[in-house]
Amino acid sequence: MTRRGVLTAGAAGAVAGGVPVSTSAERREMATMPVRFEVNGKRRELALDPRTTLLDALREHLHLTGTKKGCDHGQCGACTVLVNGVRINSCLSLVVQHQDDKVTTIEGLGTPEKLHPMQAAFVRHDGYQCGYCTPGQICSAVAVLDEIKRGVPSHVQADVTKTARPTNVELRERMSGNICRCGAYSNIAEAMAEVAGAKA
């Protein structure tokens, strides 16, 4: 049994224990909305309650559980994914707002056989401990290097008319929306610096 299987079985047990849930009849009456988008290069079509966030659509409906739910309020960054190449908090976005968008999750960046350079650098530099924030950190890190290349300015730049260099201070500032309670920040910054250096 997978870890997820254990969690699902646990939840089912809680329901049997008398936690109130909506009946299947109620669920049928709930109005759903269609949404069609691309996830990791595959076309996907779903019909969901409009309340469904992009995060819940990815995890609960497409079973792409690499993307994590941390705070569910945009404060921790564990849910970070790329939408049309740009990083966002998937917990603060309704999936119905993503009609025709191209979403990339951690599963779309690399595979165990063929890691994305950022994934490989995280492994080399020990950029995690428990690993819960890691998919969000890696998606964010990939996007940060792209943002620097595209000339997106940051709070720590002395001159905002210039294009920033991927210094340690720059990388740390730009990653401040990704919280790691194990405190792997130094190693994450080193992994990012290595990838940025390799690209330069």
Next chain:
Amino acid sequence: MRSFTYERAADPVTAARAVAQRQGAKFIAGGTNLLDLMKIEIETPTHLVDVQDLGFDRIEATEDGGLRIGALVTNTDLAADKRVRRDYAVLTRAIVAGASGQLRNKATTAGNLLQRTRCPYFYDPSMPCNKRRPGSGCGAIGGYSRQLAVIGGSDKCIATNPSDMAVAMRLLDAKVETIDPQGATRTIPIADFHRLPGDTPHIETALEPGELITAVTLPKPIGGRHVYEKVRDRASYAFAIVSVAAVIAKDGSGRIAAGGLAHKPWRVEAADTALPQGAKAAATALLAGAQPTPDNAFKLPLVERTIAAALDTARSA
């Protein structure tokens, strides 16, 4: 989250009508603040009108040498625009001092202006809040008020406006352009856009029901050093305790606006006039009539020091 219906509007008047005609309807753009509040049922819209297809996503030069920023331009795109970085650097600096990279990628210009306060009593449904439930009282007055307003508050509300971007917009005398459900347009100076709480803290802006922001315009650039100094509890990704936006000329004259102090970005003409006399004179003018709580009285000397830091940064250029 309460259930709601959802539509994507194809043109601005249809969007405005859809919101005006339906009780409890709201616009949604980036959704970063609205969805956060919907999850804890502080916002409970019955219908969402998604405005992302309305095409207000460009930054264009205006005839009088300024810029027109589409309502849907993201915070990241606005901060990164070459013209903004060159001519309105205080705006770029204010934006990148706020939120996180992920949020700035999704949050829009109009949405940023409309974001709600982060007062902890507004966020806690078990506490009274005249903003969340008019007439229920204010938990912050007499409560934990370290982050809250020191000026412009009322006996109904001492919430602060959380936006960094809005402080720079106020400094630059931006104007908010809108369209209403009848298709009529109007322009609201940023000084009149955000309201003081008074007896109706739940009414936060000058917008009428269904009135939709289409753009924010900036007048032609003003020369001088553009500075945004933000003081907060951690170095990144935190709301301001006090912030100061300033444009300072070589002779020491200029203008300032402050964040973290009031229900709206705080700007006082007398403070601009006093600037050449230094931070103390400017802070005294800016804070005339302040009524801090014991928890947040520290903000008053902090304003003077933050202005001093801004003047220092301007001089060291």
